[in-house]
Amino acid sequence: MELHVVINGRKDLAGQLYQQLRGAIESGRLAAGTQLPPSRLLAEQLGISRKTISDTYAQLTYENFLTGVVGKGTYVNARPAQVQRKQSHSELASAELVERWRNLPVFLRHPTLEGSLRYDFIGGATSKGQFPHDDWRRCVAHAMRQMATSKGFYSVPEGLPALRNAIARHIAYSRGVNCQDEDIVVCNGAQQALDSLARVLISPGSRVAIEDPGYPPARLLFASHGAEVVGIPVDAEGIQVEMIPDDTRLIYVTPSHQFPLGMPMSPARREALLARAFELGAIVIEDDYDSEFRYEGRPTDSLYSLDPRGIVAYVGTFSKTLLPELRLGYAILPPAILEAVVRAKQLTDLHASTLPQWALAKFIAEGCLLKHIRRCHTIYAQRRERILARMASDLSPWLEAVPPSAGFHMAALCKKPIDLALVIELAKKVEVGLYAIDSFYYQQPVQSALYFGFGAIETLDIDIALDRLRDILEQLS
Known part of the structure; x- marks a missing residue:
């Protein structure tokens, strides 16, 4: 048989x-059953190493x-027939629950590389070109050495002590949050922290108050635990405190x-x-997702720093x-719920992967995180x-822009009726991503x-993208 393989360049x-x-x-x-050329022969034909x-x-x-046959060669295996599993979810005893999960809306999902636009104002994404890959690679190598000396046991659900200590020192410097290492639980992203808190604080019918408009994944998560979610304008x-209902158990x-x-x-409003x-008797979840990047005035005190009651x-x-x-x-937790949240997290995933934990602890301890934040702050x-x-x-x-004092997103309010969907x-169509x-x-009138x-989005691309937006708005006007 003749095998057609084309090698482009010398990479990968x-x-x-x-x-x-x-x-x-x-x-x-x-x-199936086709014999492949011996490795030595194919290497000569393609001009690449036999290895x-x-x-x-x-x-x-x-x-x-x-499959390899000793003394004969390497052959293509017969592929197993694909099994058609025809049972519909509607036939299950849990059909109602399955349908409810199937119908949940998908929010804030980032596109794949193939689906991305040239000029994209998508939220929650960072400048990957600014990421210090060399520093991170060195910290990952350190993490591998740490893991090589371990006994191979499962780690602790609250996170590696080295990372919890690094977070405590970083958050004290960057946000003025005074906490101890043992107050911190390392999570697989903020979403897992919210899920662990919800497992401990919410039962079916519990009332949860959220900002409206607000962060949809948090609202959907609380609702998935059976909460009655109330949108507060x-x-x-900020949030209009006087409108929080009397029987609220959790405030996000x-x-x-x-x-x-x-x-x-x-x-x-914070004091109120x-x-x-x-x-x-409610717990307040303070989601401080991007306040390291501050542009105006002195940093505002976190709710955690203002809280004397836990x-x-x-x-x-x-x-x-x-x-x-x-x-x-990570989550920094008051004593009243710390142990319960650790148990809930242990039940769901045992612990976060230790490789990135070791790497991040080293990254923070060597000052790489603060240096990276300062560099990105200038760009943002x-x-x-x-x-x-x-x-x-x-x-x-x-x-009309709402000037953000922190973070890397802003809202722009429409000053006249505009068909935003159009x-x-x-x-x-002109490679600009708008949202x-x-x-x-959720429950409040949409603005x-x-x-x-x-x-x-790259700095030099902003004017190009906004020029195209202006042209579209002029055409529609």
Whole structure:
């Protein structure tokens, strides 16, 4: 038989060979029982090392695409017939529950590389080009050495002591949060911290108060635990505390940089919120997701720092300062719920992966995180100023920005009726990613506005993207 393999360039030779051989087997071009050329012969034909061929054959054999016959050669395995499982979820005893989960909306999901746009104002994404890969690679190597000396046991659910200590020192410096190592629980992102808190504090029918508009994944998570979620309106000072119902058990807020509108909660409103929560016996979840990047005035005190009674659970994340893919976050918990949350987390995942924990502990301890934050802060500040300048000039007939004092997103309110759905679709055709905030509202009247994330879009691309938005708005006018 003649095997057609094309090698392009000299990069990832094993990957190229693997993908082509596997594709040929799955498509049927290499039929079951076909003998592949010996590794030495194929290496000569393709001009690559015999080891690359042997390693690729070994990988495909491990995955059951190939089989080796001693003394004869390597052959294509017969692929098992695909089993058609025809039972519908509607036939299950749990059909109602399955259907409820199937119908949950998908919020804030980032596109794949193939589905991304050239100029994208997507939120929650960082400048990957600014990530200090060399420093992180060195810290990962340190983590591998630490794991090599371990006994191979499961780790502790609250997180590695080295990382908890590093977080305590970092958060004291960056946010003025005074806590001890033992107050901290390391999580797989902030979302797991919210889930662990919900497991401990919510039972079916429990009332939970959230900002409205607010963060949809938190609302959906609380509802999935059976909570009756109530949307509380926000104004220029933050959540309207007087509207929190009497039987509320849990209050979720984003006081440093309200999501999605962007304003900080005023000091008076913070004090009122703490007093109301204490009156209700409720726990306040303070989601401090991106306040390391502050542009105006002195940093506002966290709710956790203002809380003398132990009713605030502070949730932070490294997804916004480093990379979302790392999936590392943490919760700083009051004594009343700490042990219960640790038990809940242990029940769900035992513990977060120790490799990135060791790496992050080293990364923080060596000052790499603070250096990275300072570098990104300068870049985000430039992008923020550029967007604000455009909102105050040629985009001002249509949009009014809500200047964010922190973070890397801002809302722009519509000053006149605009068909935002049409604007967003037209923008996609010119490679601009735009997002409305209407899906962030729950029970309150929707305010028409666009959401501009400026963490991922390059600074030089902002004017190009906003020029195209302006042209679209002019055409629709």
